[in-house]
Amino acid sequence: MTTSNPEVTADQPRIVKYTAYDAFIEKEGIPNITGFSVDDLRTVEVKPWERLDCLGTYINLDGAGKTNDSYVAEIPPGGKMAPEKHIFEKNILVLEGRGATLVGDDPGNRQSFEWKRGSVFSIPINVWHQHMNGSGTDPARFVAVTTAPLTMNLFHNEGFVFSNPYVFEDRIGGSKLFQGEGKMWTATTGRTNAWETNFVPDIETFATFTWKERGAGGSHVKFEMAEQTQTAHVSEFPVGTYKKAHRHGPGAHVIIISGTGYSLLWPSHGSPHEEGGMVRVDWRPGSMVVPPNGWFHQHFNGGSTPARYLAFRWGSQKYGFSLGVAMEGETDVSVKLGGGQIEYEDEEPAIHDMFVETISKAGAESQMAQFIPRLKG
Ligand SMILES: [Fe+2]
Numbered sequence: 001m002t003t004s005n006p007e008v009t010a011d012q013p014r015i016v017k018y019t020a021y022d023a024f025i026e027k028e029g030i031p032n033i034t035g036f037s038v039d040d041l042r043t044v045e046v047k048p049w050e051r052l053d054c055l056g057t058y059i060n061l062d063g064a065g066k067t068n069d070s071y072v073a074e075i076p077p078g079g080k081m082a083p084e085k086h087i088f089e090k091n092i093l094v095l096e097g098r099g100a101t102l103v104g105d106d107p108g109n110r111q112s113f114e115w116k117r118g119s120v121f122s123i124p125i126n127v128w129h130q131h132m133n134g135s136g137t138d139p140a141r142f143v144a145v146t147t148a149p150l151t152m153n154l155f156h157n158e159g160f161v162f163s164n165p166y167v168f169e170d171r172i173g174g175s176k177l178f179q180g181e182g183k184m185w186t187a188t189t190g191r192t193n194a195w196e197t198n199f200v201p202d203i204e205t206f207a208t209f210t211w212k213e214r215g216a217g218g219s220h221v222k223f224e225m226a227e228q229t230q231t232a233h234v235s236e237f238p239v240g241t242y243k244k245a246h247r248h249g250p251g252a253h254v255i256i257i258s259g260t261g262y263s264l265l266w267p268s269h270g271s272p273h274e275e276g277g278m279v280r281v282d283w284r285p286g287s288m289v290v291p292p293n294g295w296f297h298q299h300f301n302g303g304s305t306p307a308r309y310l311a312f313r314w315g316s317q318k319y320g321f322s323l324g325v326a327m328e329g330e331t332d333v334s335v336k337l338g339g340g341q342i343e344y345e346d347e348e349p350a351i352h353d354m355f356v357e358t359i360s361k362a363g364a365e366s367q368m369a370q371f372i373p374r375l376k377g
Contacts, residue, residue: 024152030058039287040286049073061288065293068314070143095286098116103128170227177226231316233311233313235309247331254310257308257310260362263280
């Protein structure tokens with residue numbers, strides 16, 4: 001190795017971009033997908049994953065910023081994964097198939113619950129768990145979003161992360177939380193529309209609530225699971241509509257549940273229509289996109305049916321986190337007022353023009369004239 005600084009040699013500590021997490025997933029021996037988005041989590045290639053006794057691939061998209069990560073795991077027909085525990089958080093969406101998960105290594109206090117496509121659940125940190133395929137003929141596949149990168153880089157010690165004897169009693173919660181029971185945090189408790197549980201049986205049909213601040217008749221519901229610093233939310237928007245652009249910190253894994261459309265993403269210091277300044281990601285059920293740190297992004301229902309997505313992200317309402325990673329509470333306030341959102345009246349007309357062109361190909365009509373001041377009769 002040569003260097004322009006004679007005082008620095010190859011065997012001295014130096015600033016590295018290669019992290020403890022990078023070293024760990026390299027050892028895992030499965031693919032690692034990078035980039036802006038994944039077209040379809042249901043069909044990404046998975047390879048034998050010896051440690052967990054299944055098939056899998058890591059997914060580290062640019063927008064996660066190495067704060068969190070994701071992976072797809074596939075359990076062969078009749079198979080079960082190796083049990084594990086770890087001190088990072090993990091949220092799971094079942095993509096295909098059905099099965100069950102055992103939680104806890106104490107036989108007297110072990111829980112199990114069944115899941116199927118569309119189920120969402122969270123494994124409390126440092127609790128033993130094991131996933132099993134419930135079918136003898138079809139594979140079962142899920143996507144997990146975890147806080148492994150942040151956790152592993154902070155401690156850079158795999159023994160501490162995977163073989164830690166500490167019991168987080170405060171994270172385990174009641175046994176009924178894995179049976180789909182929970183409680184709704186409402187405006188009267190100071191937290192809006194957040195369902196607190198460890199298990200959501202079917203995210204495809206879970207009821208949502210109007211969120212007028214994000215515009216155009218959209219609705220959403222938040223989930224607080226397993227006493228985590230991560231959170232989740234579902235957002236749905238009607239045919240012919242799109243949401244307002246906004247920006248926030250890294251790590252929001254947006255996974256399309258139903259509908260077709262696209263997202264536009266651009267750096268906050270630029271314009272969506274500068275040369276090379278905008279990225280368009282077309283999506284359908286199974287797609288995943290993670291907006292990069294601080295980039296504006298805007299989601300469009302480009303099809304003829306309602307569109308719904310699930311986001312696994314930082315920003316728990318129960319447990320605050322670092323400013324800049326989770327800017328909860330600011331993302332639906334206009335940038336002109338110090339928030340992170342671009343109001344419809346401030347967006348560039350070409351945004352709507354592109355939308356009209358896209359949606360007309362799907363045989364639907366834009367309903368945005370009622371929301372955008374310059375388009376009102
Ligand atoms: Fe967002």
